[in-house]
Amino acid sequence: xxxxxxAGLRRAFAGGVAVLVTATAAGGCGYAPAAxxxxxxxxxxxxxxxxxxxxxxxxxxxxxxxxxALAPDWANYGEMIKTFERKYGxxxxxxxxxxxxxxxxxxxxxxxxQDRAVDALDLGTAFMRNxxxxxxxxxxxxxxxxxxxxxxxxxDGSYLNNYGGYISIGCDAKxxxxxxxxxxxxxxxxxxxxxxxxxxPAESSSAFSAIFAxxxxxxxxxxDVRPGLAFFKKLKQRGNFVPVESSPATIRKGxxxxxxxxxxxxxxxxxxxLAKGVDWRVSVPSDGPYSQYYNQxxxxxxxxxxxxxxxxxxxxxxxxxxxxxxGYSRPALLDRMEKDGTADKKAAxxxxxxxxxxxFPTPEQEDAAKAAINxxxxxxxx
Amino acid sequence: xxDRPATxxxxxxxxxxxxxxxxxxxxxxxxxxLALCFGLPAGALVYGAFTATDPATGHTHATLDNVxxxxxxxxxxxxxxxxxxxxxxxxxxxxxxxxxAQAVVASRRPALRRAVVAACGVLANFSGAPLAFAFxxxxxxxxxxxxxxxxxxxxxxxYTTAGLVLAYLxxxxxxxxxxxxxxxxxLRTQWREAAxxxxxxxxxxxxxxGLPVLLPSLLGGAVLLFGTAFASHATAAxxxxxxxxxxxxxxxxxxxxxxxxxxxxxxxxxxxxxxxIALLVMAVQIPLQRRSARWLG
Numbered sequence: 001x002x003x004x005x006x007a008g009l010r011r012a013f014a015g016g017v018a019v020l021v022t023a024t025a026a027g028g029c030g031y032a033p034a035a036x037x038x039x040x041x042x043x044x045x046x047x048x049x050x051x052x053x054x055x056x057x058x059x060x061x062x063x064x065x066x067x068x069a070l071a072p073d074w075a076n077y078g079e080m081i082k083t084f085e086r087k088y089g090x091x092x093x094x095x096x097x098x099x100x101x102x103x104x105x106x107x108x109x110x111x112x113x114q115d116r117a118v119d120a121l122d123l124g125t126a127f128m129r130n131x132x133x134x135x136x137x138x139x140x141x142x143x144x145x146x147x148x149x150x151x152x153x154x155x156d157g158s159y160l161n162n163y164g165g166y167i168s169i170g171c172d173a174k175x176x177x178x179x180x181x182x183x184x185x186x187x188x189x190x191x192x193x194x195x196x197x198x199x200x201p202a203e204s205s206s207a208f209s210a211i212f213a214x215x216x217x218x219x220x221x222x223x224d225v226r227p228g229l230a231f232f233k234k235l236k237q238r239g240n241f242v243p244v245e246s247s248p249a250t251i252r253k254g255x256x257x258x259x260x261x262x263x264x265x266x267x268x269x270x271x272x273x274l275a276k277g278v279d280w281r282v283s284v285p286s287d288g289p290y291s292q293y294y295n296q297x298x299x300x301x302x303x304x305x306x307x308x309x310x311x312x313x314x315x316x317x318x319x320x321x322x323x324x325x326x327g328y329s330r331p332a333l334l335d336r337m338e339k340d341g342t343a344d345k346k347a348a349x350x351x352x353x354x355x356x357x358x359x360f361p362t363p364e365q366e367d368a369a370k371a372a373i374n375x376x377x378x379x380x381x382x
Numbered sequence: 383x384x385d386r387p388a389t390x391x392x393x394x395x396x397x398x399x400x401x402x403x404x405x406x407x408x409x410x411x412x413x414x415x416l417a418l419c420f421g422l423p424a425g426a427l428v429y430g431a432f433t434a435t436d437p438a439t440g441h442t443h444a445t446l447d448n449v450x451x452x453x454x455x456x457x458x459x460x461x462x463x464x465x466x467x468x469x470x471x472x473x474x475x476x477x478x479x480x481x482x483a484q485a486v487v488a489s490r491r492p493a494l495r496r497a498v499v500a501a502c503g504v505l506a507n508f509s510g511a512p513l514a515f516a517f518x519x520x521x522x523x524x525x526x527x528x529x530x531x532x533x534x535x536x537x538x539x540x541y542t543t544a545g546l547v548l549a550y551l552x553x554x555x556x557x558x559x560x561x562x563x564x565x566x567x568x569l570r571t572q573w574r575e576a577a578x579x580x581x582x583x584x585x586x587x588x589x590x591x592g593l594p595v596l597l598p599s600l601l602g603g604a605v606l607l608f609g610t611a612f613a614s615h616a617t618a619a620x621x622x623x624x625x626x627x628x629x630x631x632x633x634x635x636x637x638x639x640x641x642x643x644x645x646x647x648x649x650x651x652x653x654x655x656x657x658x659i660a661l662l663v664m665a666v667q668i669p670l671q672r673r674s675a676r677w678l679g
Contacts, residue, residue, distance in 0.1 A: 099638075100638050100639055100640045101639075101640045101643075102637065102638050102639055102640070102642075102643065103638050105643075106646075124640060124641075124643075126641075126643040127643045129643070130643040130644050133644075193523040193534075197623075199623065200619075200623035200624035200625075200631075200635070201624075201641065202624055202632070202635040202639060202641055202642060203624075203634070203635040203639035203640065203641060203642075204639070204640055204641065205640040205641050208640075208641045236625075242523060242541065243541040243622050243623050243625040244518055244522065244541060244620070244621060244622075244623070245619070245620055245623055249515070250518065253518070253519060253522075253524065254524040255518055255522050255523060255524050255525075370641060370642060374456065374641075374642065375455055375456055377624060378456055378459065378460075378624060378625070378627045381625045382625050382626065382627065
């Protein structure tokens with residue numbers, strides 16, 4: 001039997017009080033890694049510890065793993081955590097499952113030297129760079145390191161792509177006569193008051209990426225996102241854009257019958273929506289395919305350094321990668337697994353079709369796009 | 383420190399001072415609380431707003447960049463938008479709330495009064511994301527009322543500043559009713575009778591007696607409402623996202639989003655701007671509060 005929920009809540013509350021007390025008492029001074037004595041804290045690969053068996057043994061001894069902001073209904077994270085707990089008998093403490101990248105980074109940064117610090121990080125690329133700047137990342141190369149495309153990892157192993165997806169168009173086939181499959185179609189008058197994002201682009205990475213994708217569809221490039229802003233301005237002027245934050249609840253209500261979001265989230269909503277009588281169809285727009293990946297890294301100040309490294313090994317193992325695949329996201333090792341036959345073929349076949357290999361903006365291009373979108377979004381849809 | 387008996391303290395002619403001297407240590411816990419729970423965060427806020435950390439070296443240095451950036455471009459628009467929206471909402475809610483409260487006082491029916499106070503107490507606390515969802519379900523593009531009254535043909539849209547004002551008024555008018563009821567009770571019937579017996583009309587009574595006496599309370603209520611609207615975040619975030627620029631939404635984006643990295647200190651600078659505006663608005667009310675106490679105390 002699993003422990004009842006209130007125990008977890010109580011623990012979280014007690015932890016919160018403890019942090020408050022230590023934070024006010026110590027005032028943020030005295031940063032020191034908690035577990036520098038552990039051999040695992042400096043290991044840059046499983047081989048450094050004497051192989052996987054030794055890593056598993058050390059992690060089991062620690063018995064615990066702290067992670068932050070991993071929503072169970074996000075890309076199948078719920079199954080990932082449960083499977084890891086069962087397989088290794090390590091308790092995963094997932095704090096603030098609804099949190100954001102910025103909050104996760106803050107929790108890793110401000111709790112250096114504490115037992116409650118975050119062991120492993122799952123962040124967007126910009127936040128990983130930020131974490132690297134704060135010297136929070138411990139380089140670690142997982143077993144499948146060599147098979148990950150070069151554009152999707154840092155050469156020193158400080159962080160690497162893990163799972164991702166494409167911007168997709170989710171559509172309630174009952175509320176809309178014909179589901180759109182391109183950005184250009186979205187401008188048609190039949191989609192009046194129908195199209196929404198799942199947040200605003202200064203806060204939600206999928207909304208931000210949807211503008212990037214629209215820019216690519218409208219003749220822009222990684223270096224020029226203005227066509228994306230112009231697209232949404234036109235969408236707003238024609239009355240097609242609904243500024244409300246879309247969610248399964250607003251979709252069910254008919255308020256946001258078309259929602260631009262990551263394909264793995266849109267596909268993940270399908271079963272839940274089908275049960276409520278919504279025929280939710282998902283397609284990746286052919287005129288603006290845009291993909292992003294989330295990254296994994298080990299916190300240099302991880303209180304459970306071996307468990308953190310084992311968690312990364314598990315995420316990149318065929319078992320972990322197939323869990324992503326079943327959650328409709330594209331794991332970083334998909335190509336290799338399709339070649340050697342370890343990929344879950346049925347799950348892979350369910351992914352929406354995309355042509356060509358994904359390309360990614362450089363950090364500078366991404367920063368410039370953020371500034372442009374943050375500045376121009378209000379003017380475009382205000 | 384001062385454990386002398388009260389009789390020893392000070393000359394007998396000034397008893398008031400001696401009492402004060404003896405009792406002030408009692409408020410020390412309050413000041414300690416204030417320093418810890420208000421002073422400390424405020425200090426951290428100011429410190430963060432005026433410093434920046436170099437991401438490459440981790441070195442922190444003093445700078446005015448955050449404040450400068452928080453006062454231009456979209457952040458200036460957001461601050462302006464928040465102030466405008468809050469002023470408009472405060473004005474409308476003060477007006478509406480006072481009229482309703484006066485109607486309740488004038489009716490002299492205890493049952494009506496109890497019902498209104500209870501309802502207002504509940505509604506005044508109904509805000510945030512649940513309120514936004516309630517409005518989306520009622521007045522959104524597929525909302526029940528929108529369809530029933532064909533509101534979309536009139537050009538009405540909930541997802542604009544007007545829609546936001548409507549949503550805010552939903553909890554701000556009840557808040558004003560609760561706030562202003564005691565002040566309206568303080569307007570003695572005798573004053574009205576006295577004015578009437580001197581030949582004053584209703585209008586003259588309100589213009590020369592009622593409103594001047596009530597003014598500080600009304601202003602106090604308006605300041606409270608301004609603050610409430612100014613600090614609101616969740617309702618706007620869920621309902622209009624960032625299509626209506628608001629400073630609270632921008633702070634949350636910079637502080638806890640998935641897109642903008644390393645903007646914490648800019649968020650602190652924006653918060654500082656909010657604190658300054660809140661202080662300015664409160665400063666208007668303080669000198670008037672004394673007058674209110676004289677009449678309605």
